[in-house]
Amino acid sequence: MISKYKFGTFMLRFLVYILLFLLLLITIIPIWILIVNGTRSTTEIQQGISMIPSTHLFDNYNLLLSKGLNLPRGFLNSLFLAAASTIVTVYFSLMAAYGLVVYKFAGQKLISNLIIVLVMIPMQLSIIGFYRFMSNLGLTDNYAALILPLIANAGAVFFGKQYLESMLIQDLIDAGRIDGASELGIFHRIIMPLAVPGAVTMGIFAFVASWNNFFNAFILISSIEKYTLPMLVQTLRGDVYRTEYGAIYLGLALTIVPIILIYGIFSRYIVSGIAMGAVKE
Amino acid sequence: MNLAKIRKNLTGYFFLAPFIIGFLVFGLYPVINTLALSFTDTTLMSGHSHFIWLDNFKRLFADDVFLRAVGNTWLIWILNFIPQIGIALLLSVLFTSIRLKIKAVGLWRAIFFLPNLLMPAAVAALFNALFAYYGPANQFMVRAGYLPEAMRFLESIWVTRGLVIFIQWWTWFGQTLIIVMAGMTSIPVHLYEAAMVDGASAWQMFRQITLPLLKPILIFVFVTSLVGGMQMFDIPFLLTDGRGSPLSSIQTNNILMYMKFASSKGHIGAASSVGVLIFIMTSICALGIFYFLRDRDLDAPKTTGKQLLKKNPERSQS
Numbered sequence: 001m002i003s004k005y006k007f008g009t010f011m012l013r014f015l016v017y018i019l020l021f022l023l024l025l026i027t028i029i030p031i032w033i034l035i036v037n038g039t040r041s042t043t044e045i046q047q048g049i050s051m052i053p054s055t056h057l058f059d060n061y062n063l064l065l066s067k068g069l070n071l072p073r074g075f076l077n078s079l080f081l082a083a084a085s086t087i088v089t090v091y092f093s094l095m096a097a098y099g100l101v102v103y104k105f106a107g108q109k110l111i112s113n114l115i116i117v118l119v120m121i122p123m124q125l126s127i128i129g130f131y132r133f134m135s136n137l138g139l140t141d142n143y144a145a146l147i148l149p150l151i152a153n154a155g156a157v158f159f160g161k162q163y164l165e166s167m168l169i170q171d172l173i174d175a176g177r178i179d180g181a182s183e184l185g186i187f188h189r190i191i192m193p194l195a196v197p198g199a200v201t202m203g204i205f206a207f208v209a210s211w212n213n214f215f216n217a218f219i220l221i222s223s224i225e226k227y228t229l230p231m232l233v234q235t236l237r238g239d240v241y242r243t244e245y246g247a248i249y250l251g252l253a254l255t256i257v258p259i260i261l262i263y264g265i266f267s268r269y270i271v272s273g274i275a276m277g278a279v280k281e
Numbered sequence: 282m283n284l285a286k287i288r289k290n291l292t293g294y295f296f297l298a299p300f301i302i303g304f305l306v307f308g309l310y311p312v313i314n315t316l317a318l319s320f321t322d323t324t325l326m327s328g329h330s331h332f333i334w335l336d337n338f339k340r341l342f343a344d345d346v347f348l349r350a351v352g353n354t355w356l357i358w359i360l361n362f363i364p365q366i367g368i369a370l371l372l373s374v375l376f377t378s379i380r381l382k383i384k385a386v387g388l389w390r391a392i393f394f395l396p397n398l399l400m401p402a403a404v405a406a407l408f409n410a411l412f413a414y415y416g417p418a419n420q421f422m423v424r425a426g427y428l429p430e431a432m433r434f435l436e437s438i439w440v441t442r443g444l445v446i447f448i449q450w451w452t453w454f455g456q457t458l459i460i461v462m463a464g465m466t467s468i469p470v471h472l473y474e475a476a477m478v479d480g481a482s483a484w485q486m487f488r489q490i491t492l493p494l495l496k497p498i499l500i501f502v503f504v505t506s507l508v509g510g511m512q513m514f515d516i517p518f519l520l521t522d523g524r525g526s527p528l529s530s531i532q533t534n535n536i537l538m539y540m541k542f543a544s545s546k547g548h549i550g551a552a553s554s555v556g557v558l559i560f561i562m563t564s565i566c567a568l569g570i571f572y573f574l575r576d577r578d579l580d581a582p583k584t585t586g587k588q589l590l591k592k593n594p595e596r597s598q599s
Contacts, residue, residue, distance in 0.1 A: 009380055013383070023393060028392070031399070093300075095299060100297065105291075111301070124538060125559075126311040126315055128542060130307070130311035132549060149308070151307070152299075214400075214401065219539075233403050237519070245410065249407075259398050263391075267394075
């Protein structure tokens with residue numbers, strides 16, 4: 001009886017690992033082909049599939065740039081935009097979350113509930129009106145239109161609120177007050193340094209969201225020297241590169257490799273950030 | 282009211298002021314603007330703008346372009362959501378099983394989540410290249426003998442739809458897994474121990490303990506996925522020609538809205554009405570999910586939609 005159970009467990013475990021391995025292949029293979037093909041010449045790519053990198057990385061890179069695509073510029077644009085978005089999101093969201101957690105005031109409940117509703121509102125409902133508004137202000141084709149709305153980033157405020165609630169901060173605030181620090185000073189000098197782990201998680205999500213954001217940038221940005229990476233990726237599919245597969249793959253690979261590296265370093269923060277809140281309460 | 286209390290009140294408002302002002306200016310005003318535009322014939326090219334009551338909406342329902350886009354969006358969302366939640370539930374059960382003791386659960390989960398972080402624009406372009414006429418998919422299929430000759434995958438309605446569904450599933454199953462598994466690990470172990478003493482089977486335990494206690498999490502996943510799925514844009518837009526080809530089979534709500542916006546005249550009035558209708562449709566469905574799946578069992582703790590959403594609105598998904 002016992003040995004039969006053990007054998008059953010063994011077989012089941014075996015099947016589970018096969019399933020996991022299959023899912024692993026499905027997850028990894030498209031990404032791996034992408035990276036490998038970025039290092040192969042177009043001829044090699046047309047000859048067949050390979051899982052082993054080749055030696056044409058620099059040829060592909062030169063080819064990619066030779067057709068007038070300013071990938072380094074797009075890279076810097078995206079980096080600047082993502083960095084600015086991250087700073088604005090983290091600072092203002094922590095500030096709002098701090099206000100909601102620490103102070104008692106009229107309308108507090110209302111704002112807390114409003115944040116939850118806001119997260120659920122699809123961007124389709126606001127984007128056209130937002131475009132019109134920005135064009136009236138002369139802010140279309142300006143990164144400000146992509147950064148300023150993040151001052152009120154409901155999802156990030158919610159996350160910050162969850163995070164600050166899990167920290168015991170009241171004593172620290174009282175200590176700060178006794179030392180004569182201003183309320184804003186307490187937030188800057190006591191709370192922010194303590195909230196670094198939460199801020200990192202929030203920041204990674206903000207960075208990735210901005211880095212990958214195509215739709216809003218596509219609607220609002222029009223001049224080619226301001227194009228972000230996702231917008232340049234879209235031009236990669238055009239006629240200019242029709243037969244230069246190696247260059248296309250390399251261009252795509254270069255846009256996702258930074259994110260894979262960030263994930264390699266911070267995956268713990270990211271996974272726990274998603275799980276956090278799901279189990280709370 | 283004493284002075285200290287007023288001052289404290291004011292400090293709270295001070296910390297929330299940027300958020301509130303940002304929300305009013307960049308959140309609420311654009312929504313009102315969109316709503317107002319949806320009743321007009323405003324275009325980007327001409328200055329004039331007339332109030333035309335519900336004409337935009339009537340026009341949307343008059344030709345089948347809008348209804349087809351809605352149908353496409355629902356089809357793609359449902360067919361990716363079912364395997365997504367199915368795999369997430371299955372893997373969560375396997376990963377949390379005391380009997381199986383699967384190794385390196387954290388690592389598996391982390392790898393399965395990776396596609397979620399990759400730029401959708403690049404992923405769409407990647408699959409466009411993989412399934413091109415001279416692409417690796419054809420090379421593989423022909424050489425392995427599955428296809429007699431290379432196929433124009435991206436000209437086939439069902440292959441293209443299948444690809445969008447697959448990419449959506451590929452992108453989101455890892456995140457759903459993390460959320461569902463977090464919910465499962467928070468179920469108290471003693472419930473399962475008691476059931477085991479009573480001689481319950483694994484399936485009975487899943488059906489009677491896991492599923493009911495997981496319901497809030499499942500509703501959360503359901504609603505966030507719905508809201509995200511109805512906004513699907515990058516993948517179907519960039520996989521083919523940006524108009525939902527072939528034969529508009531992957532033309533989603535948002536692609537239609539974008540096409541109206543980017544049309545030669547820039548019909549932002551008509552585009553707004555698409556956005557408004559999708560919002561109404563999504564809201565009704567989300568409220569419906571809350572209503573029909575709410576706890577009707579009097580013994581169980583009451584869970585309202587609001588409480589459910591409170592649990593994790595960090596990221597909406599598709």
